[in-house]
Amino acid sequence: AQSVSQHNHHVILSEAASLELGCNYSYGGTVNLFWYVQYPGQHLQLLLKYFSGDPLVKGIKGFEAEFIKSKFSFNLRKPSVQWSDTAEYFCAVNARGATNKLIFGTGTLLAVQP
Amino acid sequence: EPEVTQTPSHQVTQMGQEVILRCVPISNHLYFYWYRQILGQKVEFLVSFYNNEISEKSEIFDDQFSVERPDGSNFTLKIRSTKLEDSAMYFCARIIRGEQFFGPGTRLTVL
Numbered sequence: 001a002q003s004v005s006q007h008n009h010h011v012i013l014s015e016a017a018s019l020e021l022g023c024n025y026s027y028g029g030t031v032n033l034f035w036y037v038q039y040p041g042q043h044l045q046l047l048l049k050y051f052s053g054d055p056l057v058k059g060i061k062g063f064e065a066e067f068i069k070s071k072f073s074f075n076l077r078k079p080s081v082q083w084s085d086t087a088e089y090f091c092a093v094n095a096r097g098a099t100n101k102l103i104f105g106t107g108t109l110l111a112v113q114p
Numbered sequence: 115e116p117e118v119t120q121t122p123s124h125q126v127t128q129m130g131q132e133v134i135l136r137c138v139p140i141s142n143h144l145y146f147y148w149y150r151q152i153l154g155q156k157v158e159f160l161v162s163f164y165n166n167e168i169s170e171k172s173e174i175f176d177d178q179f180s181v182e183r184p185d186g187s188n189f190t191l192k193i194r195s196t197k198l199e200d201s202a203m204y205f206c207a208r209i210i211r212g213e214q215f216f217g218p219g220t221r222l223t224v225l
Contacts, residue, residue, distance in 0.1 A: 036216075043216050043217060043219055044157070045216075046213055049212075051212060090156070092157075100147075100162070100209055100212070101162055101172075102147075102157075102214060103159070104156045104157040104158070105156060107156060107157075
C-alpha cells in the first residue's frame with residue numbers, strides 16, 4: 001500500500017531563513033508527486049507537482065521540490081521564507097496510470113516569525 | 115484557478131442524525147473526489163465518483179456513507195447516522211489534467 005511520511009511535524013523559522021521540508025513515500029510503481037499548502041482558514045492549494053521530466057520542479061511563491069527516485073523523496077525547499085509562508089504543508093502522491101486518489105502525509109506546520 | 119464551492123461551510127449535528135454535504139463545481143465535471151481531515155490528522159481519501167458511479171472507495175467509506183449527483187450538477191456526500199468520530203473537515207476535489215483542485219471544505223461537528 002502507498003504511504004507518505006513527513007518527518008517534520010512542526011517547524012519554526014525566522015524570516016529570511018531557508019526551508020526544507022522532508023517527504024518520503026512508499027510505493028513500488030511510478031508515482032505523481034504533489035505539495036499542497038493550507039493557509040490558516042483556507043482550503044488546500046497546489047504549490048507544485050511532479051509528473052515526469054526534470055526532477056527539480058518549481059512552483060508558486062518561490063517554492064521548489066526535488067524528486068530523488070533512489071531515495072523515494074520529494075523534499076520541498078524555499079531559499080528565504082516570509083511571514084506569509086506560515087501555513088501547513090502537505091506532501092501527497094498518487095499512482096501513475098491507476099487511481100488518481102491522493103495519499104497525503106501528516107502535514108508540516110510551518111510558523112515563520114517576523 | 116478552477117473553483118469548487120462547498121456548502122455548508124459549517125454543520126453542527128447531533129449524533130445519529132443524517133447530514134448532507136454539497137459540492138458545487140463551477141463548470142460541468144464528471145470526476146469528483148471526497149476527502150476528510152480529522153482535526154490534527156492527515157487528509158484521507160474517502161471516495162471517487164465518476165460519471166454518476168463510485169469508481170473507488172476507501173475502507174473509511176462504509177455503509178453509513180453515500181455519494182450522489184442528485185440534479186446533474188451538485189455532488190453530495192451523505193452520512194446516514196453520524197457518529198462522534200465523523201467530526202472532521204470534509205473536502206471535495208475535482209481533477210483537471212492530473213491536478214486535484216480542492217473546495218474550501220465543510221467543517222462537520224457531531225455532538
